[in-house]
Structures are given as C-alpha cells and as structure tokens.
Amino acid sequence: MSAVRVAAPAAQVGDPVVNIAIFGAFVLVTLVIVFRASRNNRSAADYYAAGRSFTGPQNGTAIAGDYLSAASFLGICGAIAIYGYDGFLYSIGFLVAWLVALLLVAELLRNTGRFTMADVLSFRLRQRPVRMAAALSTLAVVFFYLLAQMAGAGGLVALLLGIEGTAGQAVVIAVVGALMIMYVLVGGMKGTTWVQIIKAVLLIAGAGVMTVWVLARHGFDLSALLQAAIDTAGEGGESLVEPGRQYGLSGLTQLNFLSLALALVLGTAGLPHVLMRFYTVPSAQEARRSVVWAIWLIGIFYLFTLVLGYGAGALVGPEVILGSPGGVNSAAPLLAYELGGVLLLGVISAVAFATILAVVAGLTITAAASFAHDIYASVIKRGEVAPDGEVRVARITVVAIGALAIVGGIFANGQNVAFLVALAFAVAASANLPTILYSLFWRRFNTSGALWSMYGGLVSCVVLIVFSPVVSGKVDPATGESLSMIRDASVDFSWFPLENPGIVSIPLAFLLGIVGTLLSKETGDPARFAEMEVRSLTGAGAEKATAH
Template sequence: MIASMQSSSWINILIFALFVAITLVIVFRASRNNKTAADYYAAGRSFSGSQNGTAIAGDYLSAASFLGITGAIAVNGYDGFLYSIGFLVAWLVALLLVAELLRNTGKFTMADVLSFRLKQRPVRIAAAISTLAVCFFYLLAQMNGAGALVSLLLGIGDKTGQALVITVVGALMIVYVLIGGMKGTTWVQIIKAALLIAGAAVMTIWVLSLHGFNLSGLMDAAVAKAGAGGETLLNPGKEYGVSSTSQLNFVSLGLALVLGTAALPHVLMRFYTVPTAKEARKSVVWSIWLIGIFYLFTLVLGYGAAALIGPKDIAAAPGGVNSAAPLLAFALGGPVLLGFIAAVAFATILAVVAGLTITAAASFSHDIYASVLKKGKPEPGSEVKVARWTVIVIGIVAIIGGIGTNGQNVAFLVALAFAVAASANLPTILYSLFWKRFTTRGALWSIYGGLITAIVLIVFSPVVSGNAKAMFPAANFAWFPLSNPGIVSIPLAFLLGWLATIFDRRQEDPVKQAEMEVRSLTGLGAEKATEH
C-alpha cells in the first residue's frame, strides 16, 4: 500500500503546487493595502466575525488536529480522542474569560493588554519573550508534521530528504508572511479551513457508509483489525492508564490543553482583526461550531484508519502515527483523494506556521522594538520593516528546530506548546483582567516563573531524553517523570503571581486600573486604542 501511494506522488505534488499558486496570488492581492502597522498586524481590522471565526478555526486546526489526533485515535482509541475533547473544551475558557476583554483592551499583541496598567518596559519584554517561546514550540510541531507527511507521500525515509522538505515549507511560510502580512495570512487560513473541514467531512461520510452508517460497527471493525488486545481501543487507559505516572501525565495533559488555548498568542492576536467586540464574540462562537464539528470527524477518521489499515501498520509507516489520515485517504479514494488530503494537510501546516510567524514578528517589532527600544515613537514604516526581518529570522530558527524534532508525535508536541502558554501567559492575563491589586512584580514573577519552570521540566523530561522515542534517544538526563509539565508549572505560575503581588508594597496607578476595567468590560475607548 505504501509503495503504491508513493508511485503516484506526482499527483500529490501537482495538487499541492496548484494550492500554493492560488494562495500566493491571493496573498499578493491582499498585500497591496499593507501600509501601516495596523494593516500588517491586524489586517486593518477589516474582517467580519464569521470570516475571522473561520480563520481562527483555520489557525487552530493545525497538523496536530488533522494528522496527530487522527493517528492518536487510530493507535490508542479512547485515549487518543481525549486530545479532541481537550482542544474543544478549551474554547469555552477563551470565550468566557478572554476573547472580548482582550479585544477591548489591546492594540495588536498580548503584551498590549498585560502592560496596560503595569510598568510598560519590563512587562512588555517579559510578554514578548513568552510569546516567542510559545510560538517556537508550536512551530516545531508544524514543521515536524510537514516532514512526516512528505516522508510518507514521497517515500523519503532519510533524514536529509525530510530536512529538505521542512526547509521548503519554512521558505514558503516566510514568503506568505513577508508579502501578505495578517490580511494575506487570514485569507490563507480561511481557504485552508474550508478545504480541511470539507475534506474531513467527505472522508467521514465515506468511512461511515462502508460500515452502514453505524459507529458501533465501525468500532467493532477497528477492534477486529487490531487483532489480539484490540478491545483496548474502546476502553480508557490504553495510553494513560498503564501506571500512576501515566495517569498523572493525563491530568497534566488535560490541564495544558484546556487552559492553554486562552493563552496562545497567535489565537489571541486574531481577535484584533475585527472592528468591534461584538464581532470578536461572534468570531469565537463561529469558530467553536467549526472546530467542534471537525473534532467529531476525527473520531470517525481515527477509528476508520484503525479499521481499514490497522494500528500496527500505521505505527510502522513512514511518519508513524501522523500517517493515519493520508493512509486512510488512499485506502478510500486512491491517489486523487490522497492528493487532495495531502494538499489540505500541507495547507494546514502553511496556514498555521504563517499565523505563528506573524504573531512572533509582531511581538518583537511592536513590543520590543517600537515600544521599548523606541519608547513608543518609531520612525514611520520602521516597525513593519523590523517585523519583516524578524519573520526571516523566526523562519530559519523554525526550520532548524523542525529538523531537530523530526519523528515526534505532532499532537504531543503541540501539547507542550499549550503547557508553556498556560504556564507563562494565562495567570498574568487573568490576574491583569480580574484582580485590581495585581502588580508589575506579580506579572514578572508569574510570566518568568511559569515559562522557566515549564521549559526546564520539558528539557529534563522523557520527551527529550531517556527512551527510544525521545528527541535524544542516546542520552539520558531525564529526572522529571512526566511528559507534560502542566500539572506543576501552571499552578506554580498562579502561585508566584499571587505571592509576588501580596508581598509587593508598591501600588499600581488606580486611574489606569479603573480605565482598564471599564474598557475591557464595555469597550469604551477601545477604538481609540486601536489607532496607530
């Protein structure tokens, strides 16, 4: 099956090239109005709630959702579907606690909100560092997905060939963002979301039709295909119930997924592309529907891959568990459906890495360069110029990191990014929005404490060393037993922010506190804040 897939690889390349050509034309057309920082970072705030909601879905439904979760369900069954549940439930936190308040308070970035009533310089630097760290971990997952997908489709098993593929994806990402800015990136995300959901819907209906539109029949077929012990696909605990350590891993993973979404900088930045807070709310509701429908599809796609290909064959294929969706597409519709799904997967990766890159670039150029180095008075046009140079640097770093982590499970790598975001960003966001007493020292302790703790625990976890699946399988310096640090780093970041504030005798400006509260809850003055 793998050999016949790879013999028709020219179809995959042709369809993908067609998608790239069409989206590049759209990006070029969108770039003609990129004249100011608001145009480049926030698309001139010209998108409606439904358009932005579709783009958010396109940004959020990454390679982890399509490749990683489908593979996780195919191999681990019930435990794999927990990723889908966590990713979806997380949107309730974003909707109820963050989306509208952020839109009312800030200009372009998360740091705008965090520094609104606190000391600008230290808080902006801390928020920018945190944003760059989260974007880096997320970019690793997307680049990893690109390598896994192409290694399967083109039969590129050697590391050099996969590294070349990751480099090409990184170069395309740089072109998209350099030229199109947020407006071009948004249109790519809208197109990609439509293609991804449509492709997943077709495959879902196809899989169900083969089993009489009976989900129980599909699951029974998956159990039968898995052979001895196949019933574990239907029961909790195949991945996270083996030991007390794996159960703690699940709790940690769940915390990271549910709390991480509301603190992802590239998702938060999307709320600034709409003209009003009402449209921001509409964006989240629209995206929840699209994302929720897609994650229901992943349940069918995962068990469909298990039933038609089998967990063992999926795990043994080039790209490992990330190959389940492409293998299923080929089993259903041959080279043509595979070519379409492969192009959609590539589009998914390109759209998400473009969104991540422009977020990281905006964080550095707006928060560090314009606000800190130039004290809020950059020369005309210089901020956008710095952003574009930052895009190139971030692209190169992402390519190198993607090559280094090639072979890791994509959904799992994204979960690490969620853990870093929930640890470094979420406590400070919530404290800033809802706690009047919160101080600059509390923000710094929370951001740096959560960020450093999460990264240190990841470095010394089984993800990096100590086993055959680690990034460095030959080394062993893992002393932290859990694969996800969320259960330790998230509560610790909340605690550090609280302690630092309680023992800080200095009070922040009460006028600024009152202004932030009124603006975040009512939107009064938000439009003035968005002018640049």
C-alpha cells in the same frame, strides 16, 4: 500491541507526481491571493491586524483555520487510530480549551489591546518590563508550536514522496519553512488570514467527506466501525474503546494524563496567535460573531476526528500506520488513500499541507509582531519609531523565526504533532494565562507579580520540558530505538518523569503571581484598573487602546 516499524512501500501511498502537482496548484493559488492582499499593507495596523477589515464570519472561519492545526488533523487522527479512547481525549481537551478561552479572555483582550497580548498586560502595569516578559513568553510559545507544525510537514511530505531518510525529510522541512517566510513577508496578517479561511473551508469539507465515506463503508453504524477497529488491531484491540490504553498503565501515566489535560484545557486562553486574531475585526460585536462561527466550525471538526481516527484504525491498521514514513501522523493520509486512491490522497494531503502552511504563517506573524511592536518599538525605541520602521523590523524577525523553526522542526521530526502542540499549550498556560487573568480581574495585581508569574512560569515549564523524556531518555522497549527528540538512545539526561510539565508549572505560575504581588510595595493605580475594567467589558475606547 507491539509497534511494527517497517517502512511502508512507496506504492502504498499513491503517486508522488500527482501529489506534487496538487501541492503545487495549492501553493500557486494561495501565493496569488497573498500577493493581492499585500497591496493594501500600508501601515502597522494593516500588517499586524489586517486593517481590522474582516467580518465576524470571516474572522471566525480564520480562527478555526488557526486553531485546527496539523495537531488536529494529523496528530489526533493518528492518536485515535493507535490509542483509541485515550487519543480522542486530545479532541475533547482542545475543544473544552476553546470554550475556556472564550468565556474568560477573548473578548476582554480584544477590547483592551491593539495588536498584541502585551498591549493588554502593560495597560495598567509598568510598560517596558512587562512588554519584554510578554514578548519573550510569546516567542517561546510560538517556537514550540512551530516545532509541531514542522514535524507534521516533514512526516506528511515524506509519506507522499516516499522519503524515508532523515536528510530528505530535513530538506522537506526547510522548503516548508521557506514558503512560510514568503507568505508572511509578502502578505502580512491580511494575506495570512485569507490563507487560513481557504484552508479552514477545505479542511472541514475534506474531513466531512472522509467521515461520510468511512461511515458508509460500515453501514453508517458507529458500533460496526468501532468493532472493525478492534478486529484490525488484533490481540488487545478491545482496549481501543476503553480508557487506559495510553494513560492507564501505571500511576505515572495517569499523572501524565492529568498534566496533559491541564495544559490542553488552560493553554488556549494563553495562545498569543489565537488571541491576536480578535484584533482583525472592527468592533466587539464582530468579535462576538466570530466567536460563534469558530465554536461551530471547531466543534464539528472535532466530531469528525472520532470517525476518522477509528476509520484509520479499522481500514488501515495500527501496524501499517506506525510502519509508514511519517509514523503516527500518517493515519489521515493513509485513510484517504484507502478510501479514494491516489486522487483523494493528493487532495487530503494538500489540505493537510495547507493546514500546516496557514498555521505556521499565523504563528510567525504573531512572533514578528510581538518582537517588533513590544520589544523593538516599545522597549528599545521607547515608542519613538515610525510605523514603517516597525514593520521592517517585523519582516526581519519573520526570517529569523523561520530559520529557527526549520532547525527545531528537523530535531522534532517523527514526534506526534498533537503531543508537541500540548507542550506549546503548557508553555502558554504557564507563562501567559495567570498574568492575563490577574490583569483583567485582580485589582491588587502589580508589575512585580506579573514578572514573577511570567518568568517563573516560562522558565519552570521550559526547564522541565528539557529534562523530561520528551528530549532524551525515552526508548521503545520493543526495538530499543529512541522515541525522544535526541535520536541517540544512549543519551539520557532526563530527571523529570512526566512528558508534559503542566501539572507543576501552571499552578506554580499562578502561585508566583500572588507571591510577587504581595511581596511588592507597589500598589498599582486604581484609576487605571477601573478604566481597564470598563474598556474590557464594554469595548469603549477599544480602537484607541494604547499602553501607558
């Protein structure tokens, strides 16, 4: 199927005044909630972990809100509408990844740490070098994840307001970044968590309504829906329900799929902003309850994406989706407009906008906590810092991260957000996951192995992304336009052929952890490992966990 890239007329995507009014109402309500929540932010524990005051169901809903990002709603729906079966692999990968995270690391990390992933990694290793490495890898993961959310925001609002130029979309991304900074500066983790809870409820409810509506239009017959998507796609539409439309054309695309799958399945267990959510509950029992709630909510939502994606393909059509402002990320809003007109479009788009705001707020506070708690307080000040001083540095970091996210989001605008999130997953799985697993389960593991694994995984992953077709050299054969982050089609410095580096960088990081450990003469402290093992499995002493 050739991608038709003619801009959709603004009349096709509803009334900008209605859209702005619904957006404004949501922002106003959530800002009031954030300001009310911020009144109780008196300590570092309040700012980073919401005073550990949330119940299991509340935290589980917030975890779902954190995990169901713009990639889940905008990117996956678009990927299914355009690529069918291959697009649904994103949903499968994200859901399986969550189960891996739960089984291997979630509760163990919660029992061992206080505020950040580095608390766990430095528990039985040398604190300063490990904290520095963990903080840098956290900042890298957050940066790539923020690219995806900002790209989603630019495409979504461009669609709703009929903004077709890159300059106008850049302004939209800057406004989203400014709102994000305000949420996190004022509300901390408590305000951010309430925004995520509200957003999760709205997103799942909105997706559920649209799912029932799409099925009703096709007699509640999934086969009829799939056939309608095939018919709308025209020539070659049968491939929508078969493997290979995106990842089966050659050996290289199949290797791309394997690399993507590896990054998706292993990445969640290393995502710092998801793992940090487990520090907001008062006990290990509540952590387990939050896990159960999160599994149900996330699983139900990903089933909805199957119907929404094929529904967009059937009722809107791939060519209209690709030709609209926002491109592939416009599938869900365009489907909402097709189903319920201006009002449903405004509501669903406000929910998608809420999704972006909530996730970027969670990402930003994670980055701020990592820098202020791990680098500033523990490495630079060697633990000699007042809690209010640490929180002040965290707030300064929020502004810096927000500015960086705005600039990066402008460059990433137009890319499929589900794909961009997969890059963040690759960085997380390469830089964080091997060290987390080795720290929790390998008695012989030492500081040298941790540094080899984290820096090796991080550097190899980022370098391969920079020199991949994602950044330069990918051209649309039909139009000659650049599909890479660098818009100039004549610029091409890519030499790594795969679009996701996970298949190389993740095994390399695991291997480097082993090599670094075995080459080092450091033996580690058996007593500290035993203490960590007991604490991680039982939760004993979790509230007083500190790095030594």
